[in-house]
Amino acid sequence: xxxxxxxxxxxxxxxxxxxxLALSVGRRVRILDxxxxxPNVRLFIxxxxxxxxxxxIPVPLVDSAACNQCGxxxxxxxxxxxxxxxxxxxxxxxxxHGCGGCARVCPEGAIREVPRSIGVVEEARMGxxxxxxxxxxxxxxxxxxxxxxxxxxxxxxxxxxxDAPPGTSCSMIAAVxxxxxxxxxxxxxxxxxxxxxxxxxxxxxxxxxFSVVINRxxxxxxxxxxxxxxxxxxxxxxxxxxxxxxxxYARGLPLVESVPELRPLFATLASRIEAETSxxxxxxxxxxxxxxxx
Amino acid sequence: MKVVVTSTGESLNSLVDQRFGRAAAFVMxxxxxxxxxxxxNAAGVDAAQGAGVQAAERVARLGAARLITGxxxxxAFRTLVAAGIEVYTGATGTIGEAVEQLEAGELTRMxxxxxxxxxx
Numbered sequence: 001x002x003x004x005x006x007x008x009x010x011x012x013x014x015x016x017x018x019x020x021l022a023l024s025v026g027r028r029v030r031i032l033d034x035x036x037x038x039p040n041v042r043l044f045i046x047x048x049x050x051x052x053x054x055x056x057i058p059v060p061l062v063d064s065a066a067c068n069q070c071g072x073x074x075x076x077x078x079x080x081x082x083x084x085x086x087x088x089x090x091x092x093x094x095x096x097h098g099c100g101g102c103a104r105v106c107p108e109g110a111i112r113e114v115p116r117s118i119g120v121v122e123e124a125r126m127g128x129x130x131x132x133x134x135x136x137x138x139x140x141x142x143x144x145x146x147x148x149x150x151x152x153x154x155x156x157x158x159x160x161x162x163d164a165p166p167g168t169s170c171s172m173i174a175a176v177x178x179x180x181x182x183x184x185x186x187x188x189x190x191x192x193x194x195x196x197x198x199x200x201x202x203x204x205x206x207x208x209x210f211s212v213v214i215n216r217x218x219x220x221x222x223x224x225x226x227x228x229x230x231x232x233x234x235x236x237x238x239x240x241x242x243x244x245x246x247x248x249y250a251r252g253l254p255l256v257e258s259v260p261e262l263r264p265l266f267a268t269l270a271s272r273i274e275a276e277t278s279x280x281x282x283x284x285x286x287x288x289x290x291x292x293x294x
Numbered sequence: 295m296k297v298v299v300t301s302t303g304e305s306l307n308s309l310v311d312q313r314f315g316r317a318a319a320f321v322m323x324x325x326x327x328x329x330x331x332x333x334x335n336a337a338g339v340d341a342a343q344g345a346g347v348q349a350a351e352r353v354a355r356l357g358a359a360r361l362i363t364g365x366x367x368x369x370a371f372r373t374l375v376a377a378g379i380e381v382y383t384g385a386t387g388t389i390g391e392a393v394e395q396l397e398a399g400e401l402t403r404m405x406x407x408x409x410x411x412x413x414x
Contacts, residue, residue: 080344083351085377
């Protein structure tokens with residue numbers, strides 16, 4: 001079972017829900033920190049690093065002796081990563097999305113692909129918890145390939161929990177597509193509701209069953225509840241707006257350890273998600289297409 | 295000499311577009327023969343990224359020796375330099391007036407990009 005913890009709005013508690021859910025399943029579990037621009041799961045656990053590797057994407061290298069400036073590569077490239085001038089070809093690796101099309105269309109065979117590092121994948125273990133996190137290089141803009149690399153790392157755990165990046169763009173979709181279930185974390189505020197509605201639209205378009213977790217319940221107003229009721233969206237858990245939750249977060253401690261009465265709530269969340277994914281047809285699961293996201 | 299001017303439209307009476315990569319159109323004036331050609335820049339306006347690079351490549355392909363525009367970012371400027379194209383700024387009014395200002399020596403030659411990159 002692969003469950004992604006996502007949200008439209010940032011800072012709603014994705015990492016809190018993802019980690020405490022993972023710590024509550026009671027057996028071997030893999031947690032993927034796919035928020036590669038700001039991975040933070042590891043701040044809350046004392047894990048030992050077991051593997052680390054660079055992740056790159058293939059970018060073109062032009063052999064100027066073989067190139068006749070025909071321009072096929074530049075015409076194909078949708079990202080303007082190549083400029084063919086009178087007597088040379090300029091390559092802008094930071095614009096390249098690594099599709100490899102330029103090398104394939106070059107009639108002279110003048111383009112070969114070389115890797116360009118975009119970040120690292122790191123793996124760490126703490127007891128039954130196995131963490132895989134991506135960390136994007138500073139200044140890098142290309143996120144989805146690193147998320148795919150995090151998800152592609154081999155593992156044999158039955159349960160995989162994904163901490164997705166915030167928002168509803170390509171990076172969020174790279175983290176949730178192909179999952180069995182999505183949990184959308186929100187807060188009961190106007191901003192929380194607005195971004196929840198965007199996230200609901202996105203997850204529906206991708207075609208994955210989902211439910212909602214409300215964090216900081218008791219703050220804000222009742223509009224998230226009203227929206228969920230009107231849309232028939234199940235609220236799986238409400239985490240109370242409690243100063244001790246904020247204190248535990250600020251100290252980098254998992255809630256299930258520092259606020260013990262929350263432990264049964266997360267255990268219930270884990271069993272409810274397992275129950276939801278045991279009958280995927282009830283959720284009306286379908287395959288979504290998101291091919292435009294590179 | 296062929297001069298390309300970034301333009302809000304496709305005629306000599308169109309106004310100079312201060313954007314380079316996302317200019318609405320490019321108007322080319324051959325100051326020797328008086329010939330005027332133009333093409334729209336929908337590809338640049340709609341580009342997800344790299345609009346300046348594709349615009350610089352296009353100006354080079356048109357065979358221009360000089361470019362008149364408002365602003366230019368680092369990748370576009372590098373590409374224009376590599377293509378041997380001189381970049382001039384400071385033009386006001388219509389395309390026709392901009393070319394006259396260039397010929398009268400009233401425009402400033404850019405020695406580097408005056409805008410930060412928008413990507414990466």
